[in-house]
Amino acid sequence: MTGLPETITACLFDLDGVLTDTAVIHSQAWKQTFDEFLRARDGDEYREFTDQDYATYVDGRPRADGVREFLRSRGIELPEGTPDDAPDAPTVNGVGNRKNELVLKIIDERGVNPYPGSIRYLDAVKAAGLRIAVVTSSANGAKVLDAGGLSKYVEARVDGLTIRERNLKGKPAPDSFLAGAAALGVEPAHAAVFEDAQSGVQAGKAGGFGYVVGVNRADQADQLRAHGADIVVDDLADLLED
Numbered sequence: 001m002t003g004l005p006e007t008i009t010a011c012l013f014d015l016d017g018v019l020t021d022t023a024v025i026h027s028q029a030w031k032q033t034f035d036e037f038l039r040a041r042d043g044d045e046y047r048e049f050t051d052q053d054y055a056t057y058v059d060g061r062p063r064a065d066g067v068r069e070f071l072r073s074r075g076i077e078l079p080e081g082t083p084d085d086a087p088d089a090p091t092v093n094g095v096g097n098r099k100n101e102l103v104l105k106i107i108d109e110r111g112v113n114p115y116p117g118s119i120r121y122l123d124a125v126k127a128a129g130l131r132i133a134v135v136t137s138s139a140n141g142a143k144v145l146d147a148g149g150l151s152k153y154v155e156a157r158v159d160g161l162t163i164r165e166r167n168l169k170g171k172p173a174p175d176s177f178l179a180g181a182a183a184l185g186v187e188p189a190h191a192a193v194f195e196d197a198q199s200g201v202q203a204g205k206a207g208g209f210g211y212v213v214g215v216n217r218a219d220q221a222d223q224l225r226a227h228g229a230d231i232v233v234d235d236l237a238d239l240l241e242d
């Protein structure tokens, strides 16, 4: 009915790119932010931020981790700063906050759309009596769930703010998913993880979760399998057809 093993009693959903179409907002905002940063630093000959950079260093990770990992890949180190740094501060947090200004602007302009297949799947999961948590690295998790009309499905939420407050390790570490399972009172072996990011399926695998579903929104099915997905689907509704 839900396409999951019978041992699964809870679903831990990533948000951006799994339930809502907001992954593309993040990737666009990161590209603009990093390209402007690199151009200001290296001039017009700068090496641009690519889709590959996004998938490898940024996708699925908490904001500051994404900045730090990508800049390190280019041999650039900035001071950390603090989460309330101004968007023009020359710090890891400042660069992240610049990107967040763009994200909030795009969300305000175009809104948040849940994938129709994801809504069908959430309804099926609920009807089957499975527990539901959202585990996202985004500090905008509550806003995106509300804007997409999805809050009513969610029994527990672990987001970028929770991660910061509790000093959890971000994806690809399993800690945020383990916190999601704990919030539902479910053992990892009985929870399924749903992820569109390589770092996210890696976190699911590392946490010993009962089933890891890779959601292929960016033509990276092989990479999702290689990073730990037990199954890869193009849309959550594909699971309902099994």
Ligand SMILES: O=P(O)(O)OC[C@H]1O[C@@H](O)[C@H](O)[C@@H](O)[C@@H]1O
Pocket (backbone or CB within 6 Å): 016, 023, 026, 027, 058, 059, 060, 061, 062, 063, 066, 100, 103, 136, 137, 138, 139, 140, 160, 197
């Ligand atoms: O900057 P935010 O909204 O806190 O989001 C952090 C990360 O959240 C993840 O959900 C996205 O996949 C990343 O692209 C994003 O960088």
